[in-house]
Amino acid sequence: MPLWSPSASADSRLARATDGAVRVLTGADTHALHQLLEKDLAANVTVTAAVRQRGTAERGKGRDGALLLGIDNDGASTGGQLASACWVGSNIIPVGADAESAELYGAAARALRRRVSSIYGRADAVLSLFEATGWGNHREVRAEQPLMTITGGPQITPLQGVRRSRIEEFPAVERACAAMFAEELGFSPYDHGASQYRARIRGLIKAGHSLVAVDPETRQITFKAEFGAVTDEVIQIQGVWVNPDWRGQGLAAPGMAAVVERGLQLAPMVSLYVNSWNTAAIRAYERVGFQRDGTYATVLF
Structure with missing residues (x-):
């Protein structure tokens, strides 16, 4: 997996890699993000806790600050209710993503060129996202982990x-x-x-x-x-x-x-x-x- 590079902004990288389908969320998306997270409380608890602690969907500070990616229901680059999201920090965690949107987040992660320690979450989304990254230096894939409540x-x-x-x-x-x-x-x-x-x-x-x-x-x-x-x-x-x-x-x-x-x-x-x-x-x-x-x-x- 290549390292993050400051040679181009995250927004422009995402636009090229996903034909504008994936964007970086901003503070204006906070309410919509909370609504999305609440649809699957058990699976999304890690991202929910992090977003509530930060108080915003805005990207974190610094070159390595965590950011949230999103895909809108209407396909527009701004506004609209979020169809899915993806946390990208030291870990990558898809939120409400189906296989198709997970592939887009994988392409986005590849374009962002950030080093991460893991990708985890609902299995179908994680496996589709990982495959789309093309990353080959992983230690292990644990494809089936029962989520229990x-x-x-x-x-x-x-x-x-x-x-x-x-x-x-x-x-x-x-x-x-x-x-x-x-x-x-x-x-x-x-x-x-x-x-x-x-x-x-x-x-x-x-x-x-x-x-x-x-x-x-x-x-x-x-x-x-x-x-x-x-x-x-x-x-x-x-x-x-x-x-x-x-x-x-x-x-x-x-x-x-x-x-x-x-x-x-x-x-x-x-x-x-x-x-x-x-x-x-x-x-x-x-x-x-x-x-x-x-x-x-x-x-x-």
Whole structure:
């Protein structure tokens, strides 16, 4: 994947690559973008959280600031209700895109020449978008990841002792998060920037979105998870991990029940996505009460 180049504006690159079908959203598109995001709350929670935090659909500041792309229902270059959108930052996330519009976003991403760490979201859109980019330096394509949601209380007894992690526990939480990341993705989280990764973990702890269970004797973290994206409507869980020394003791499902219980205090729906081959995790989530809500896909770079 080539690097971003400042030799031409994003708008002119997009116009040439997509025959004017895709444009960069502006602050004037914020309301229409929120309406689009609300059509699929579980799938769009990451982008929804980011846009609400920013308060606008306007592109981010700086050369590498995240931007939002859009395609209008009427095909016009300005105005009109948005038919679909696409977040382009360190990750690419299509929003409400069918296969045809996803291909246009893939052409747009290729033209923008930005380095990203992943493409993820609803599977059909992600896979069409990725194919259209023509990028060949990816690490892995995870084409089937069940998206799962729960809106009621857990169906099993939650694990006692699951609580918010504390800032003084940062070193232990960081080790657990890094271990989970490397085990799950096959490479170190520090490959994409150690300072950014540590800042992300600190931010989760300070926000109360990092949850742990700690063994009272060894003080080791036995179970952990995070709320990776938080809105008033949906919480998305990420980073579920059981310490290898405590695996096989039935912590995963009760631990997740405790996480769901806390998540439902913040929003009426809790969601997550999981690799299709991780049947043990899927069974644990189903025991808690999660139900499938379609399929995600992730392309890792």
